[in-house]
Amino acid sequence: MDKQFFTKQLLKWAKTVDRPMPWKGEKNPYFIWLSEIILQQTRVEQGLPYFLKFKKKYPTVHDLANAPEDEVMKLWEGLGYYSRARNLHFTAKNISENLGGEFPKTLDEILKLKGVGVYTAAAIASFAYDLPHAVVDGNVYRVLSRYFGIETPIDSTEGKKEFSSLANILLEKKKAAKYNQAIMDFGATQCTPKLTDCKRCFLKRNCQAFQNGKVFELPVKSKKIKKKTRHFNYLVLNVNGNVWVQKRTQKDIWQNLYEFPLIETETLLKKDVLSKHDIWDDLIGDFDYDIKHISTPFRQQLTHRTIIGTFLEIDLPSNFSIKKNTYIKVDRKNLSKFAFPKIIDLYLKDNSLNLYSMLQDLE
Numbered sequence: 001m002d003k004q005f006f007t008k009q010l011l012k013w014a015k016t017v018d019r020p021m022p023w024k025g026e027k028n029p030y031f032i033w034l035s036e037i038i039l040q041q042t043r044v045e046q047g048l049p050y051f052l053k054f055k056k057k058y059p060t061v062h063d064l065a066n067a068p069e070d071e072v073m074k075l076w077e078g079l080g081y082y083s084r085a086r087n088l089h090f091t092a093k094n095i096s097e098n099l100g101g102e103f104p105k106t107l108d109e110i111l112k113l114k115g116v117g118v119y120t121a122a123a124i125a126s127f128a129y130d131l132p133h134a135v136v137d138g139n140v141y142r143v144l145s146r147y148f149g150i151e152t153p154i155d156s157t158e159g160k161k162e163f164s165s166l167a168n169i170l171l172e173k174k175k176a177a178k179y180n181q182a183i184m185d186f187g188a189t190q191c192t193p194k195l196t197d198c199k200r201c202f203l204k205r206n207c208q209a210f211q212n213g214k215v216f217e218l219p220v221k222s223k224k225i226k227k228k229t230r231h232f233n234y235l236v237l238n239v240n241g242n243v244w245v246q247k248r249t250q251k252d253i254w255q256n257l258y259e260f261p262l263i264e265t266e267t268l269l270k271k272d273v274l275s276k277h278d279i280w281d282d283l284i285g286d287f288d289y290d291i292k293h294i295s296t297p298f299r300q301q302l303t304h305r306t307i308i309g310t311f312l313e314i315d316l317p318s319n320f321s322i323k324k325n326t327y328i329k330v331d332r333k334n335l336s337k338f339a340f341p342k343i344i345d346l347y348l349k350d351n352s353l354n355l356y357s358m359l360q361d362l363e
């Protein structure tokens with residue numbers, strides 16, 4: 001297989017492509033790092049407004065380091081994979097406080113940063129400093145496995161080694177940034193997962209997958225991940241327009257985001273069963289309560305699990321309070337100041353309409 005042909009053709013193609021992105025050609029490692037963290041497991045269209053918001057709000061690594069964590073989480077709200085936001089903040093503090101604000105300049109040093117894996121480190125090293133490290137992301141796996149007809153599973157240790165070594169052989173070492181950008185652009189616009197326009201591809205003559213009718217069989221993945229469903233029953237405990245929220249601090253999804261008191265169950269439960277749950281008893285105890293409304297279930301799809309969220313609006317007397325001090329009492333009007341998971345935002349948006357129309361009905 002002519003590896004030189006592949007690299008040469010790819011770089012030639014890149015000259016004809018106009019895919020403007022605000023981080024393209026960027027040499028400031030802080031902005032490159034920011035964009036790479038935002039774009040991990042996120043589509044460009046979704047990540048772009050977040051990159052612009054972060055860049056504007058925190059123009060230097062010191063600005064990000066000095067921001068309160070809740071503010072960073074709020075700005076990240078809706079983007080998912082919240083551990084990225086926590087690592088982003090942690091790393092900004094580390095760079096600002098321990099490295100004098102200087103971004104590390106070698107691959108090994110960049111790899112030591114929290115939240116930075118092999119792909120992100122290679123991207124920063126090549127884009128910011130033109131260091132000869134090939135990136136291997138989903139686009140690169142797809143393009144290489146198809147063009148070279150490689151059937152080794154990309155999620156196996158063997159596959160990772162094989163693709164990484166091939167990517168580094170193909171890399172045009174003196175033009176690392178350009179080459180890495182070119183192969184990623186090619187995967188994102190031409191050799192795409194579903195709508196692959198092979199007939200018009202300049203590589204089709206040497207492309208093994210095209211020649212052997214295997215385009216949609218590659219790349220190969222060995223593990224099929226089973227999706228789990230979790231049922232979240234949220235208790236929206238109302239006392240004169242106030243409700244209670246708490247921060248999710250446990251090692252689980254949505255760490256450091258806020259939520260209403262939660263009873264997690266294996267299946268969707270009826271209110272009579274829920275009201276006998278230990279957590280219900282701990283929260284409400286002997287207080288008189290009135291379940292005003294039970295929402296229809298909301299759904300949020302995460303990579304490995306589906307979350308079904310149901311919200312119970314429960315009125316309680318004015319002397320009610322939650323004993324546990326992890327809960328914060330909040331005026332409903334101020335809920336928008338907190339960073340919530342998407343499922344709660346969906347409920348609040350829907351619910352605010354209901355409340356609004358209820359108020360109008362009363363007028």
Ligand code: SF4
Pocket residue numbers: 143146147190191192196197198199201202203204207208209210215
């Ligand atoms: S011919 Fe099709 S599968 Fe092969 S590199 Fe081109 S777009 Fe990808």
